[in-house]
Amino acid sequence: xxxxxxxxxxxxxxxxxxxxxxxxxxxxxxxxxxxxxxxxxxxxxxxxxxxxxxxxxxxxxxxxxxxxxxxxxxxxxxxxxxxxxxxxxxxxxxxxxxxxxxxxxxxxxxxxxxxxxxxxxxxxxxxxxxxxxxxxxxxxxxxxxxxxxxxxxxxxxxxxxxxxxxxxxxxxxxxxxxxxxxxxxxxxxxxxxxxxxxxxxxxxxxxxxxxxxxxxxxxxxxxxxxxxxxxxxxxxxxxxxxxxxxxxxxxxxxxxxxxxxxxxxxxxxxxxxxxxxxxxxxxxxxxxxxxxxxxxxxxxxxxxxxxxxxxxxxxxxxxxxxxxxxxxxxxxxxxxxxxxxxxxxxxxxxxxxxxxxxxxxxxxxxxxxxxxxxxxxxxxxxxxxxxxxxxxxxxxxxxxxxxxxxxxxxxxxxxxxxxxxxxxxxxxxxxxxxxxxxxxxxxxxxxxxxxxxxxxxxxxxxxx
Amino acid sequence: xxxxxxxxxxxxxxxxxxxxxxxxxxxxxxxxxxxxxxxxxxxxxxxxxxxxxxxxxxxxxxxxxxxxxxxxxxxxxxxxxxxxxxxxxxxxxxxxxxxxxxxxxxxxxxxxxxxxxxxxxxxxxxxxxxxxxxxxxxxxxxxxxxxxxxxxxxxxxxxxxxxxxxxxxxxxxxxxxxxxxxxxxxxxxxxxxxxxxxxxxxxxxxxxxxxxxxxxxxxxxxxxxxxxxxxxxxxxxxxxxxxxxxxxxxxxxxxxxxxxxxxxxxxxxxxxxxxxxxxxxxxxxxxxxx
Numbered sequence: 001x002x003x004x005x006x007x008x009x010x011x012x013x014x015x016x017x018x019x020x021x022x023x024x025x026x027x028x029x030x031x032x033x034x035x036x037x038x039x040x041x042x043x044x045x046x047x048x049x050x051x052x053x054x055x056x057x058x059x060x061x062x063x064x065x066x067x068x069x070x071x072x073x074x075x076x077x078x079x080x081x082x083x084x085x086x087x088x089x090x091x092x093x094x095x096x097x098x099x100x101x102x103x104x105x106x107x108x109x110x111x112x113x114x115x116x117x118x119x120x121x122x123x124x125x126x127x128x129x130x131x132x133x134x135x136x137x138x139x140x141x142x143x144x145x146x147x148x149x150x151x152x153x154x155x156x157x158x159x160x161x162x163x164x165x166x167x168x169x170x171x172x173x174x175x176x177x178x179x180x181x182x183x184x185x186x187x188x189x190x191x192x193x194x195x196x197x198x199x200x201x202x203x204x205x206x207x208x209x210x211x212x213x214x215x216x217x218x219x220x221x222x223x224x225x226x227x228x229x230x231x232x233x234x235x236x237x238x239x240x241x242x243x244x245x246x247x248x249x250x251x252x253x254x255x256x257x258x259x260x261x262x263x264x265x266x267x268x269x270x271x272x273x274x275x276x277x278x279x280x281x282x283x284x285x286x287x288x289x290x291x292x293x294x295x296x297x298x299x300x301x302x303x304x305x306x307x308x309x310x311x312x313x314x315x316x317x318x319x320x321x322x323x324x325x326x327x328x329x330x331x332x333x334x335x336x337x338x339x340x341x342x343x344x345x346x347x348x349x350x351x352x353x354x355x356x357x358x359x360x361x362x363x364x365x366x367x368x369x370x371x372x373x374x375x376x377x378x379x380x381x382x383x384x385x386x387x388x389x390x391x392x393x394x395x396x397x398x399x400x401x402x403x404x405x406x407x408x409x410x411x412x413x414x415x416x417x418x419x420x421x422x423x424x425x426x427x428x429x430x431x432x433x434x435x436x437x438x439x440x441x442x443x444x445x446x447x448x449x450x451x452x453x454x455x456x457x458x459x460x461x462x463x464x
Numbered sequence: 465x466x467x468x469x470x471x472x473x474x475x476x477x478x479x480x481x482x483x484x485x486x487x488x489x490x491x492x493x494x495x496x497x498x499x500x501x502x503x504x505x506x507x508x509x510x511x512x513x514x515x516x517x518x519x520x521x522x523x524x525x526x527x528x529x530x531x532x533x534x535x536x537x538x539x540x541x542x543x544x545x546x547x548x549x550x551x552x553x554x555x556x557x558x559x560x561x562x563x564x565x566x567x568x569x570x571x572x573x574x575x576x577x578x579x580x581x582x583x584x585x586x587x588x589x590x591x592x593x594x595x596x597x598x599x600x601x602x603x604x605x606x607x608x609x610x611x612x613x614x615x616x617x618x619x620x621x622x623x624x625x626x627x628x629x630x631x632x633x634x635x636x637x638x639x640x641x642x643x644x645x646x647x648x649x650x651x652x653x654x655x656x657x658x659x660x661x662x663x664x665x666x667x668x669x670x671x672x673x674x675x676x677x678x679x680x681x682x683x684x685x686x687x688x689x690x691x692x693x694x695x696x697x698x699x700x701x702x703x704x705x706x707x708x709x710x711x712x713x714x715x716x717x718x719x720x721x722x723x724x725x726x727x728x729x730x731x732x733x734x735x736x737x738x739x740x741x742x743x744x745x746x747x748x749x750x751x752x753x754x
Contacts, residue, residue: 108473112480144469151473159481248686253480424470 021337025065029336032058036329041369048318051325051373058332067335082331084376086290088323090190092315093293097271098140099314100300102148104264105255107136111152112251120160120242123232126167127219129153133171134178134215138185139272142175142417150424159245165430166226169437170218172421173444176408177214179417180207180401183289184275188375188404195379196397200275200289206398210455214448221444263303271296322372330376343381355399355460356453362403363449367410375404395460402452409445412437479679482686487694489632492519496567496594497545498558498583499527504573505539507603512545512571514606524565525549526558528583555584559591570596585743589735595629595726595754600747609750610634614720616711617644617684618736627687629754630724631696640691642684642700643714645707646677647738677702707738708745715746726754 036054040047062068101107114132118124129149136145149171157164179186183193183203193203223230233239255261274292278284284292301308333339349357365374378400408415412422412434418441425432497512499505512523527536529551536549550565552558562570570592574585589596603609610633630640684700691698703710715723725742727734735743735753743753 108476108480112477147469148473151470152477155474155477155481248482249477249480250482251480253682254476420470427470 021067021335026337026341028061029058029333029338030341032061033329033333033338037369037373040373046318047370048322048325051322051329053325055325055328055332058329062332062335067332083324083327084191084194086194086288087187087190087327088320089288089290090184090194090293091187091319091323093290093295093297094184095141095315096297096311097293097300098144100304100311101264101268102140102144103304103311104257104260106261106264106268107140107148108152108254109251109261111148112249112254115152115156115249116246116251118246119239120246121233121239122160122162122230123223125156125160125162126170126222126226126230129167130170130174130219130222131215133174134181134211137175137178137417138181139268142179142186142415143420145178146172146175146417146420150421154424154428156246156249159248160242163229163430164428165425165432166222166229168421168424168430169432169440170222170226172415172418173218173409173441174215175417176405176415177211177218177448179405180214181211182207182275184293186405187372189401191372191375191379192397192401192404194289195382196394198397199279201277201279204276206459207401210402210452213455214451217447217451218444221447225440225443260304264300267296267299267303271299326373326376330373330380333377334380339377339380342377346378346381350396355395355456358396359399359403359452359456360449362400363407363410363445366404366407367414367445371404371407371415375400395456398459399456402449402456406445406448406452409441409448410438411441414441482682482689487631487687487690487696488628490568490628492521492568492632494565494567495519495521495523496562496565496570497523497525498570498572499525499531499536499539499549500573500583501528501531501535502573504599504602507601508571508573508599509540511597511599511603511606511609514609515569515571516545521569522547524561524567526552526561529553555587556591558583559588562588562592562594567592567594570594572596572598574598574600586740589743589753595752597722597750597752598743599750601749603750607635609722611638612719612721613638613640613724614711614715614718614722615640615642615724616707616739616742617642618647618707618725618738627691629752631691631694631698633722633752634696637697639697639699641714641718641720642687642698643711644680644684644700644702645710646680646702646704647707648705651704677704708741711742712746715749720749722750722752724752724754 032054036050039045039050045053111129111132114128115125118128129152133145133149136149140148150168153167153171154164156162157167176186179189181204183189183198183200189203192198193200198206233242271292274281274284274296275289278287278289278292301311304311330339346358349361353360362371362374362378365371382394382396382400405415408418412418412432418437422432422437492515495512495515497508499508509525512521515521516523523545524547525536525540525545527549531551533549540549550561552561570588572583572585572588585596585598613630613634615627615630627640627642634640681702684702688698688700701714711723714720723742723746725735725739739753743751
């Protein structure tokens with residue numbers, strides 16, 4: 001019914017090792033994968049160390065069992081084939097770009113502007129800050145977006161004498177909605193987008209209608225759920241009081257160097273245009289999106305040349321190494337036929353439920369463990385994009401994108417941004433237990449996934 | 465790292481918020497007048513009577529026991545203070561009386577002639593909590609004393625309580641100038657320390673000094689905005705230089721009617737060395753030591 005999974009390709013990949021992989025070997029690697037995923041979920045060992053360890057174990061075993069057909073010794077080219085350098089390029093480039101742009105004060109300036117635009121009205125404040133969180137998440141990584149907006153929320157709520165909890169929870173949830181907006185908004189998007197060959201612009205065009213609807217619904221739910229705190233102000237005196245409090249914020253106080261501020265705005269606009277119009281720009285046409293990301297990073301390093309060492313320190317190197325280990329694990333799992341087995345299992349699920357089941361399963365899995373390995377694994381398993389859907393990706397790809405992003409809203413540990421929201425709450429003595437979050441986040445996630453189900457059906461209808 | 469970022473951004477936004485201040489008038493329900501058998505006693509009594517009319521204050525007269533009750537009665541007769549005058553034998557006893565009486569302002573003449581002084585001003589400032597107004601010249605028109613106030617700010621002053629006395633006491637059509645002088649010598653010391661410290665980058669150090677002055681100015685802006693909202697005729701001036709010299713120059717140029725020095729935070733006076741110097745050397749207008 002829907003595009004289909006990549007089982008044929010996976011089968012040939014397994015055979016690459018020199019014929020069918022013996023069952024006990026597949027079982028052994030499956031066990032390694034299960035243990036790795038379980039340990040990832042428990043967070044007892046740092047995820048980078050764990051995945052690198054697992055990657056090395058997989059490599060040694062794969063070599064021992066003769067998975068590598070062209071025996072050239074343990075040299076990098078063998079491993080490099082498994083590593084998705086494009087993904088790593090995007091992560092490094094985007095991180096450097098975003099960290100430096102954030103230092104220019106562009107994002108804090110906009111945040112304070114939005115705070116002032118709310119005139120201190122709690123409901124408007126919820127709308128403005130939540131929408132801004134979604135927009136920031138689209139262009140920054142979710143953690144940075146949550147840190148900036150969350151910090152402002154805490155300060156603003158303290159001044160306005162409001163309970164920050166409803167705001168922070170809604171913002172944490174909105175980062176995952178905003179994270180759906182572009183190809184580079186979240187790691188699962190990067191992985192899936194690259195594997196599916198979806199362009200930046202196509203991704204935005206497909207995702208935007210959903211993000212708009214999901215944002216409106218999320219805000220309506222937040223209004224109903226947190227009515228007491230986020231009620232619009234009616235009293236004229238209270239309105240004037242709150243207006244005076246937010247007017248006292250000076251957005252320029254967050255900008256240290258105006259020249260750097262203005263050049264950063266130009267750079268941000270240029271880079272977004274570069275991502276969006278890459279296919280139309282002759283010099284960029286033949287390069288991958290990771291080259292645009294690296295170009296953006298170099299541009300920002302040029303603009304902020306005085307502290308290059310410090311700026312490069314901001315690259316999340318642990319994430320980069322995590323990817324290296326993860327791609328090795330998944331590469332070996334592919335050769336060992338483990339992904340073929342998982343693909344078969346998923347085929348049975350999708351045959352019964354269509355891509356909807358895949359989306360809900362991905363969401364549930366993402367709510368309790370890291371969505372990056374899941375996305376990376378599914379990117380290998382999912383079938384090639386059908387011809388009819390070449391430009392925008394198949395329904396299955398989108399099912400994984402929606403599931404991996406929105407699943408993070410179900411539990412406080414489901415995504416990095418909800419973890420940050422809970423950390424901010426804890427720092428300020430606002431208690432929120434795991435179950436309390438699940439009760440709140442579950443409602444939001446259920447509504448968002450329900451809309452996504454309908455949206456996927458719409459995509460399927462459009463693609464025929 | 466993330467925790468650090470949270471701190472960093474919270475502090476950025478905290479600093480982006482100019483304080484919205486409310487100037488709460490101080491209560492002047494009880495005013496103490498200290499007589500000294502001086503020509504200025506009558507001026508102080510007139511001022512107390514004026515404050516009594518303005519704030520409904522209860523005035524308690526204190527006098528050294530070397531003075532006769534009759535002369536005290538003669539000085540205070542025109543002012544009609546209800547409470548019976550209290551005699552004291554020493555500064556320590558006066559401190560006790562002022563404290564027990566929970567006076568909120570002390571008015572005291574201070575003759576130029578040191579021999580004529582029966583009370584040690586320094587001991588009184590240190591021993592009591594209410595602000596003390598030192599009167600050193602004849603006051604014919606009590607309403608003129610708080611018509612043009614120069615409030616000198618030194619050190620850390622980021623509390624509105626410091627300004628409340630000036631804004632409470634200033635007359636309806638009066639003006640208040642908040643003068644913050646950053647000590648040039650102190651800034652030079654900080655710069656020297658930064659220059660020799662391997663831990664501090666000179667450029668960063670300069671930025672820090674700039675930031676501190678900038679924050680001070682933002683706070684003053686907030687105070688002046690709040691004062692104007694109240695509404696008071698208020699303005700501020702920032703200067704870098706020798707504190708005492710700058711204040712004296714401003715006094716000479718501005719035609720002020722009273723000088724306010726020191727901090728008064730949570731019921732306690734904090735007078736710096738510069739404030740002490742000003743308190744003792746400015747003689748042509750009254751000085752209010754907070």
